[in-house]
Amino acid sequence: MTTEAVNLPIIDLSSSDSISSANSIRQACIEYGFFYLVNHGVEEELFAEVFDRSRNFFSLPLEDKLKLTRKHHRGYTPLFMENLDFASSSKGDSKESFYVGSLDDPTLINLNQWPPEDILPSWRPAMELYYRKVLSAGKRLISLIALALNLDEDFFEKVGALNKPRGLLRLLHYPGELGSTDEEIYGASAHSDYGMVTLLASNGVPGLQACFLDKSKQPRIWEDVLHIDGAFIVNIGDMMERWTNCLFRSTLHRVMPAGRERYSVAFFMDPNEDCVVECLKSCCSEESPARFPPVRSGDYLEERFRLTYAT
Numbered sequence: 001m002t003t004e005a006v007n008l009p010i011i012d013l014s015s016s017d018s019i020s021s022a023n024s025i026r027q028a029c030i031e032y033g034f035f036y037l038v039n040h041g042v043e044e045e046l047f048a049e050v051f052d053r054s055r056n057f058f059s060l061p062l063e064d065k066l067k068l069t070r071k072h073h074r075g076y077t078p079l080f081m082e083n084l085d086f087a088s089s090s091k092g093d094s095k096e097s098f099y100v101g102s103l104d105d106p107t108l109i110n111l112n113q114w115p116p117e118d119i120l121p122s123w124r125p126a127m128e129l130y131y132r133k134v135l136s137a138g139k140r141l142i143s144l145i146a147l148a149l150n151l152d153e154d155f156f157e158k159v160g161a162l163n164k165p166r167g168l169l170r171l172l173h174y175p176g177e178l179g180s181t182d183e184e185i186y187g188a189s190a191h192s193d194y195g196m197v198t199l200l201a202s203n204g205v206p207g208l209q210a211c212f213l214d215k216s217k218q219p220r221i222w223e224d225v226l227h228i229d230g231a232f233i234v235n236i237g238d239m240m241e242r243w244t245n246c247l248f249r250s251t252l253h254r255v256m257p258a259g260r261e262r263y264s265v266a267f268f269m270d271p272n273e274d275c276v277v278e279c280l281k282s283c284c285s286e287e288s289p290a291r292f293p294p295v296r297s298g299d300y301l302e303e304r305f306r307l308t309y310a311t
């Protein structure tokens with residue numbers, strides 16, 4: 001079956017016309033929950049370096065990678081460890097990953113795990129640089145999202161979402177060869193992301209698809225989300241959907257195996273754990289009352305992680 005490719009809006013983060021950018025973001029988030037972000041301040045060379053280093057890490061012998069096995073959501077997760085959609089596949093996803101968490105929160109920074117310097121020299125500073133640059137782009141983007149919701153630019157700072165930024169960087173590797181199997185294997189099975197927004201970069205190998213229909217609607221119709229050199233693919237996460245009472249959509253997406261090795265790097269902008277996510281009054285009305293009770297971000301994320309890694 002052939003899949004259509006979706007034509008997503010492109011947002012220029014360097015535009016001086018923030019009102020017009022905010023309007024475009026609003027449209028994109030209502031219609032798709034996905035858009036491309038360009039002129040975001042992360043240079044092509046840094047993308048290239050991060051993808052090289054990601055490849056170096058995943059090429060290490062499994063026993064070296066397993067020494068950094070995921071703890072406190074930091075470190076390495078091997079192939080088939082994770083299942084985002086138990087309904088569609090009982091085998092986990094065909095991907096391995098490596099998480100880097102907050103660099104700014106003093107209580108969290110020491111939880112990060114790093115490959116030893118003698119095995120992968122200068123790996124850590126490269127990832128830290130990338131982390132900081134994407135976080136800075138993400139913060140600018142979130143202020144535009146606030147404007148897009150007719151809120152003050154610093155709304156998400158004021159509600160405590162960003163005071164101890166909880167960005168989670170995730171390197172992903174989808175192997176090209178799957179071997180034979182009698183059940184459908186996904187790179188990443190259908191899911192929506194948990195946080196505010198995700199900024200995704202890839203090595204250009206296709207596979208990412210999104211379903212823009214209502215999450216509960218069957219059958220699902222999948223459309224390819226193509227890579228654009230130098231652009232982030234941005235998607236809205238579930239906590240932003242809750243804030244906006246479903247005005248902004250947290251869209252289902254998945255990664256299909258493409259028969260070629262895919263590398264991607266996702267940056268999840270999650271609200272600070274103590275931030276309470278509560279439907280915005282401006283997104284509720286008598287006809288459309290709040291669909292979600294307030295939730296503490298940390299509790300919500302823990303529960304989502306628990307379900308993802310349940311075996």
Ligand SMILES: O=C(O)CCC(=O)C(=O)O
Pocket residue numbers: 170172188193200202208253254255264265266
């Ligand atoms: O690798 C990709 O392109 C998407 C990854 C993704 O959706 C995720 O990790 O949440």
Ligand SMILES: [Fe+2]
Pocket residue numbers: 191192193253
């Ligand atoms: Fe995702």
